[in-house]
Amino acid sequence: MLRPVIKSMRPHQWYKNFVIFLCIIFSKNILNLEMWLDLLLIFFVFCMLAGSQYMLNDLKDIEKDRLHPKKRNRPIAAGLLPVKNALFISFTIMAVSLAIAFSMGQLVGIVSLLYLVNSIVYSFYFKNFAIVDAIFIAVGFVIRAIVGCVVINVIISPWLILCVFLLALVLTFGKRRHELDGDQNSRNSLSQYNITMSETLLNSSVSMLLMSYALYTVSVHTAMMLTLPFAFYGVFRYVQLINLKGIGEEVELLMKDKPFVLNIMLWVFLTVLVLYGGP
CATH class of the missing domain: 1.20.120 (Four Helix Bundle (Hemerythrin (Met), subunit A))
Structure with missing residues (x-):
């Protein structure tokens, strides 16, 4: 089941989380190893949050995806990953990822939770509206940039x-x-x-x-x-x-x-x- 789970989490989309690393470059801390370790950890957390949210989105759109020529091949729509298993895995990854984020600091956890909420409300509602959909996506990118600043404690x-x-x-x-x-x-x-x-x-x-x-x-x-x-x-x-x-x-x-x-x-x-x- 591991391969369908990984595919459902869409690792090819995780490049968006590289925005997190901008703060260490432009704050002139690129040689600070400790900061890099913290950023790598939060980068992992955000990849897991994004992946779990993608799975949740596929669960919501399962019937629609089955009618689409490309999306019907997604593991959940294709039946390779059972709905109950996908739901359990998605929520488990979300919970563990948020726990790691809060362990890095309360503000880090709050920003990470805000990112997850923004992603979920976008997927379940706001992605259906032109222009508003783009704004919610842009806000998601901004939250990524902010969490990087918060983690290494530099000015936003x-x-x-x-x-x-x-x-x-x-x-x-x-x-x-x-x-x-x-x-x-x-x-x-x-x-x-x-x-x-x-x-x-x-x-x-x-x-x-x-x-x-x-x-x-x-x-x-x-x-x-x-x-x-x-x-x-x-x-x-x-x-x-x-x-x-x-x-x-x-x-x-x-x-x-x-x-x-x-x-x-x-x-x-x-x-x-x-x-x-x-x-």
């Missing part, structure tokens, strides 16, 4: 919150744009979107994200402006790939695009060099 930067929120909107509206080219019955909220609307929302989010990041670079360190071309290219490349290769639905496919990966590596290298190499 408004720039971090703003840029993470806008980045999440870019990814979400990019996904909606791609979904409109496919099966529009796969998501209830798609009936409230259209191609023009999704492109407008995507373009607006891209503009706000890049402007916010540009203002951040000016405010923190003049040399950080050197990272702007790489930030701009990364976002524009994402938009390009949505339109040319349709990667919007599976953002993780970006990691298979060599120009995008190389650009990210250069951005990270230059960011670390500016933040840690200057006075």
Whole structure:
């Protein structure tokens, strides 16, 4: 039963939790081993919380998934993971993960619980409403960024919150744009979107994200402006790939695009060099 359980937890989606590590880079604590250990633990906790929530979502949508050409192959919809077992495993993982989070500190536990509540109410209700669905997803990303700051006890930067929120909107509206080219019955909220609307929302989010990041670079360190071309290219490349290769639905496919990966590596290298190499 282990393989169906792991598949139901969708580990390929856990990349979203890497947002947790942004705080240690931008707070200039990248060489602090103790902080890394704490962040790795909370990263594991959030992966487990996300996985348990995915299982709960599949339980809710089991009948609908069985009618979908791709989703019918999910373990719960396909009958590979019995409903009772999935429900028990999901709640057990949630309980254990929250227990670990609270053991790391009351505030860490509260933020982790808030993330879980946000994910559940999104899956059970708010994902059915256009725009609201994107906002709830973006809030989930922001909570990830916040919990990282809380765990290592550093100041929660408004720039971090703003840029993470806008980045999440870019990814979400990019996904909606791609979904409109496919099966529009796969998501209830798609009936409230259209191609023009999704492109407008995507373009607006891209503009706000890049402007916010540009203002951040000016405010923190003049040399950080050197990272702007790489930030701009990364976002524009994402938009390009949505339109040319349709990667919007599976953002993780970006990691298979060599120009995008190389650009990210250069951005990270230059960011670390500016933040840690200057006075």
